[in-house]
Amino acid sequence: xxxxxxxxxxxxxxxxxxxxxxxxxxxxxxxxxxxxxxxxxxxxxxxxxxxxxxxxxxxxxxxxxxxxxxxxxxxxxxxxxxxxxxxxxxxxxxxxxxxxxxxxxxxxxxxxxxxxxxxxxxxxxxxxxxxxxxxxxxxxxxxxxxxxxxxxxxxxxxxxxxxxxxxxxx
Amino acid sequence: xxxxxxxxxxxxxxxxxxxxxxxxxxxxxxxxxxxxxxxxxxxxxxxxxxxxxxxxxxxxxxxxxxxxxxxxxxxxxxxxxxxxxxxxxxxxxxxxxxxxx
Numbered sequence: 277x278x279x280x281x282x283x284x285x286x287x288x289x290x291x292x293x294x295x296x297x298x299x300x301x302x303x304x305x306x307x308x309x310x311x312x313x314x315x316x317x318x319x320x321x322x323x324x325x326x327x328x329x330x331x332x333x334x335x336x337x338x339x340x341x342x343x344x345x346x347x348x349x350x351x352x353x354x355x356x357x358x359x360x361x362x363x364x365x366x367x368x369x370x371x372x373x374x375x376x377x378x379x380x381x382x383x384x385x386x387x388x389x390x391x392x393x394x395x396x397x398x399x400x401x402x403x404x405x406x407x408x409x410x411x412x413x414x415x416x417x418x419x420x421x422x423x424x425x426x427x428x429x430x431x432x433x434x435x436x437x438x439x440x441x442x443x444x445x446x
Numbered sequence: 447x448x449x450x451x452x453x454x455x456x457x458x459x460x461x462x463x464x465x466x467x468x469x470x471x472x473x474x475x476x477x478x479x480x481x482x483x484x485x486x487x488x489x490x491x492x493x494x495x496x497x498x499x500x501x502x503x504x505x506x507x508x509x510x511x512x513x514x515x516x517x518x519x520x521x522x523x524x525x526x527x528x529x530x531x532x533x534x535x536x537x538x539x540x541x542x543x544x545x546x547x
Binding site: 284285286287295303304306307310311314321323324325327328329330331332333337342343 | 448449450451452455456458459460463464466467468471474475478506
């Protein structure tokens with residue numbers, strides 16, 4: 277897998293939303309998601325709801341755990357019932373069929389990835405969505421490992437490179 | 447690099463989108479507030495509704511539409527208003543026929 281950058285997507289009063297961008301790409305994974313579905317008339321209104329959801333959470337409420345659905349883990353390698361919370365849990369925003377995968381770091385920090393359209397009951401049965409979920413898991417695992425090794429510092433509403441500069445992960 | 451598209455999509459979205467999201471989150475917040483007040487978990491609410499916990503999650507996370515009937519059922523169990531209308535004739539607590547259910 278190539279290198280990717282973790283960068284600010286949207287900075288709002290209650291939440292800083294980060295995203296990931298492949299080093300050789302000009303657009304972040306989240307912008308690619310927005311661009312794709314904003315161009316599809318059938319999903320445009322769903323996308324607008326999703327964008328308003330992110331905005332409302334970021335502007336006024338904070339990234340409370342109760343807003344994030346865990347059912348995406350049905351497609352994960354994790355067992356369905358677990359005694360502890362795994363840090364690198366992928367959750368997703370949803371109000372409709374569109375899924376935007378993300379990782380909630382804290383009430384003040386969320387990392388957004390890519391996503392897609394849920395066309396079947398289970399994520400793993402929607403091919404494109406399943407692939408995006410797997411990618412999100414890989415991104416998330418690397419981010420959380422970097423937090424644990426202090427290659428990324430969590431400081432209030434910010435993710436920081438302790439050496440300064442952008443956050444570049446392999 | 448900040449988002450190229452987010453602000454544009456937000457500005458182009460109709461007022462109903464913003465209203466829908468705000469009210470949905472208000473309802474989610476209120477349900478969790480009432481659950482905490484009554485010392486219940488989501489699974490307890492599910493059990494009392496005769497539903498699977500996963501279905502409650504889908505209501506609260508927008509995957510399934512939260513209907514007025516569903517809200518009424520939850521209000522009956524939680525014994526308090528989840529939503530209230532300004533200047534309505536009676537709130538939940540003032541309706542004696544509903545107490546004790």
